[in-house]
Amino acid sequence: MALLAAASLITASASAADTDEKTLTADPLATWxxxxxxxxxxxxxxxxxxxxxxxxxxxxxxxxxxxxxxxxxxxxxxxxxxxxxxxxxxxxxxxxxxxxxxxxxxxxxxxxxxxxxxxxxxxxxxxxxxxxxxxxxxxxxxxxxxxxxxxxxxxxxxxxxxxxxxxxxxxxxxxxxxxxxxxxxxxxxxxxxxxxxxxxxxxxxxxxxxxxxxxxxxxxxxxxxxxxxxxxxxxxxxxxxxxxxxxxxxxxxxxxxxxxxxxxxxxxxxxxxxxxxxxxxxxxxxxxxxxxxxxxxxxxxxxxxxxxxxxxxxxxxxxxxxxxxxxxxxxxxxxxxxxxxxxxxxxxxxxxxxxxxxxxxxxxxxxxxxxxxxxxxxxxxxxxxxTAGPDRGAPQEPPQLRGSASRTGRVTLTWRAAWDRDNAELKYLIYRDGKLVASPTRRSTEWNRPTMRYTDSVTPGSRHRYRIAVTDGQNASARSKALVVAAVGAVGAERTKARR
Ligand SMILES: [Ca+2]
Missing domain, CATH: 2.130.10.10 (YVTN repeat-like/Quinoprotein amine dehydrogenase)
Structure with a gap:
């Protein structure tokens, strides 16, 4: 079954200065x-x-x-x-x-x-x-x-x-x-x-x-x-x-x-x-x-x-x-x-x-x-x-997906941004049925974790499993539990089910 490839991203552009001084990593070395x-x-x-x-x-x-x-x-x-x-x-x-x-x-x-x-x-x-x-x-x-x-x-x-x-x-x-x-x-x-x-x-x-x-x-x-x-x-x-x-x-x-x-x-x-x-x-x-x-x-x-x-x-x-x-x-x-x-x-x-x-x-x-x-x-x-590196610390509090689908095949996924101790900008890896379909980025801190959204387009009537992971560029979290989304087509009710 052919899926529509078109997908749109909603991400914030990087707002902080790119000229920031480089810090050490936030990962402690083994120490007495x-x-x-x-x-x-x-x-x-x-x-x-x-x-x-x-x-x-x-x-x-x-x-x-x-x-x-x-x-x-x-x-x-x-x-x-x-x-x-x-x-x-x-x-x-x-x-x-x-x-x-x-x-x-x-x-x-x-x-x-x-x-x-x-x-x-x-x-x-x-x-x-x-x-x-x-x-x-x-x-x-x-x-x-x-x-x-x-x-x-x-x-x-x-x-x-x-x-x-x-x-x-x-x-x-x-x-x-x-x-x-x-x-x-x-x-x-x-x-x-x-x-x-x-x-x-x-x-x-x-x-x-x-x-x-x-x-x-x-x-x-x-x-x-x-x-x-x-x-x-x-x-x-x-x-x-x-x-x-x-x-x-x-x-x-x-x-x-x-x-x-x-x-x-x-x-x-x-x-x-x-x-x-x-x-x-x-x-x-x-x-x-x-x-x-x-x-x-x-x-x-x-x-x-x-x-x-x-x-x-x-x-x-x-x-x-x-x-x-x-x-x-x-x-x-x-x-x-x-x-x-x-x-x-x-x-x-x-x-x-x-x-x-x-x-x-x-x-x-x-x-x-x-x-x-x-x-x-x-x-x-x-x-x-x-020390200056390597960065060994994966992002904190990896996201979990929520989502909904419309009868026309429009799937909207939302999640709360994670945060990382030494990376401001994180990349979110979105998988549909095991295949990477998008990788939006966003800046976040422990005290400012925005809600993010990704809109996918699939064939009306089809059913998909979405997972998300987050990476700081070096260290990726495990993929989340699957969110099963059914785009039930032109007739019938919309259904969304999160499987735990
Ligand atoms: Ca890091």
Whole structure:
């Protein structure tokens, strides 16, 4: 029986820019896990160092309590293979936390800060240094910090520490200090009235950026962000009104020209998102207004990756309305903040339920740490990582067909668009009696899944089985269950039957 070949498609044309920066894929690589919060990640010489509040690590796929290996608040992994490495100095005492990790410019030394009194068997005071070769504790860098170290930055000339402390080596240093690589206190001095949580060196611009939750720096109003002179600690640049009251800077990162701020606010009228500023002149480039307490930022190939629990993101291009849904990873264009189609996700997890807490590019791999217990809805605790490819993730929620037929042989199929974590445009494969008859495409997101329609023409009186599948171009879903449509001809009633 000859079927009419004519078929019409109703699809939306691609609306988003085709010039979008290319993101990593949203498919996590197999990664070890910790049994507690990861606060900090650093990369040096092919190794990713992990600091946090945990006692054990376990392999990919292992449930809590299974196949655990002791690692006290510090662990090291091969950045590429993810393999656990023997570098295993335990950090303990006081707050039992490693909060900050930073490698020296040539990767020879790893500086470690937090709240601890023991590094291995050595008595220390919340800041030490390791030789990355051999993972040995250095004897020279042993500053005495009066309290928590939350941030470390290293230049060719100084090791900067930030945190809650007010004394270093018995001398007054209010929440920021600079030391030599052998642990001697440098004259650099600034008065900051609240915790320092992020440090970012821009020596070529004559600046050390300092972020945290403070209001006064060196006697002036400086809300949570300031640039200091790297040698003296005097204020070199202010960012007035960039951050409202009760909003802190949680993390800072940079590329060649810009710096990027991760902010967390508490209460109403606060700033919870990301902003970009020029390292040189200090002008603001953009600011987004998503809510959801940004904890971490990393920049790679023109894309700013962030960890937060983003919600109410409607005023940011590519963003989403307030709804049931919280998105714990985002990728944005560094040019103009628009949200790119990269939506791997975690749960909030343990601790404060913030999900990701740390991001680090390790070569071409993005490592993420935090307090989550799932990644893309599968169990995975506190560590995960993403690469440029290959894309292994098939679209989410494959469609099911509904349909009807007219007596003249016109078959109308409808379905709800699927969505994919790292592909905006998906292709729908429509099969009539096992033969591909159409492949319309459409853009969709998890929060915007339009109803799609395809109209087929068949011989009046004929009966057909339709199936649909969806592909991101690399990964196709299984074909749906068959929808049996009978175009009953000029006489008789129209019938449609979905077979389950
Ligand atoms: Ca995909």
């Amino acid at each position: 896990q910790t049994d507690g919060i990861v606060w900090s990640l650093e990369y040096a010489n092919g190794v990713v160092y992990v600091g946090g509040t945990f006692n054990k690590v376990r392999p990919p796929g292992a449930k809590p309590g299974q196949r655990e290996v002791a690692r006290k608040n510090f662990a090291a992994f091969d950045a590429r293979t993810g393999r656990l490495l023997p570098c295993a100095l335990p950090f303990s005492g006081a707050g039992n936390t490693v909060r900050a990790l930073k490698a020296s410019p040539a990767d020879a030394v790893l500086y470690v800060g937090g709240s601890f009194t023991k590094a291995g068997r050595a008595s220390v005071a919340s800041a030490v240094a390791l030789n990355t070769a051999g993972c040995s504790l250095r004897k020279d860098f042993r500053p005495t910090m009066s309290s928590f170290v939350r941030a470390i930055e290293v230049t060719d000339n100084a090791v900067y520490l930030g945190g809650d402390f007010t004394r270093v080596n018995g001398r007054e240093r209010e929440r920021v200090a600079a030391l030599t690589s052998s642990g001697s206190l440098l004259p650099f001095k600034a008065e900051i009235d609240g915790p320092v949580r992020a440090l970012l060196a821009a020596p070529e611009f004559g600046k050390l950026l300092v972020g945290g939750n403070f209001n006064m720096v060196n006697g002036d109003l400086e809300r949570s962000l300031v640039a200091l002179r790297p040698v003296t600690g005097k204020t070199v640049l202010s960012y007035p009104d960039w951050l409202p009251l009760r909003s802190s800077v949680q993390a800072l990162t940079r590329d060649a020209t810009n710096f990027y701020v991760a902010a967390e606010g508490r209460g109403t009228g606060i700033f919870d998102g990301r902003l970009a500023g020029r390292l040189g002149g200090g002008e603001m480039v953009w600011k987004d207004t998503c809510l959801g307490a940004t904890q971490a930022v990393a920049v790679h190939n023109g894309v700013l990756y962030s960890g937060s629990h983003a919600h109410n993101c409607r005023d940011t291009p590519g963003g989403f309305d307030e709804g049931h849904f919280r998105q714990h990873f985002l990728a944005q264009s560094v040019r103009d903040r628009h949200i790119l189609h990269w939506f791997p996700d975690t749960d909030g997890g343990t601790g404060e339920g913030n999900g990701p807490r740390a991001l680090k590019m390790a070569g071409q791999i993005l490592w993420a740490g935090g307090e989550f217990t799932t990644v893309n809805d599968r169990p995975q605790q506190s560590l995960t990582r993403f």
